[in-house]
Amino acid sequence: MTVSRRVITSIESLGTMIRARRKELRMSQEELGQRIGVHQVTLSAIERGSARARLDTLLRVLSALDLELTLQTKGSNAQVDW
Numbered sequence: 001m002t003v004s005r006r007v008i009t010s011i012e013s014l015g016t017m018i019r020a021r022r023k024e025l026r027m028s029q030e031e032l033g034q035r036i037g038v039h040q041v042t043l044s045a046i047e048r049g050s051a052r053a054r055l056d057t058l059l060r061v062l063s064a065l066d067l068e069l070t071l072q073t074k075g076s077n078a079q080v081d082w
Contacts, residue, residue: 005070012049014058019047019067036060 003017008014015038022032038057045051053061062069 010049011052013048015049017067018061018065020049021067025065027065032061032064036064 006013006017008017022029029040029047032038033043036057038060041052042051043061044059046053046058050060059069
């Protein structure tokens with residue numbers, strides 16, 4: 001599965017995307033956690049959508065999975081140029 005642009009509307013959908021990408025890379029939660037300094041239990045909660053993780057933690061997870069966070073206005077295909 002190649003991850004393309006996706007609209008994330010909930011913590012649950014973000015967790016689902018994180019899990020799919022981690023599995024695509026054949027990486028365990030334990031391995032990912034060791035790479036970024038996060039407990040496996042925390043990663044499991046993020047993937048289930050039951051954790052309210054800090055933004056810096058989510059950014060580290062996304063970076064380790066070679067994903068990025070992009071902001072844009074609703075209904076727009078163009079990125080916001082701040």
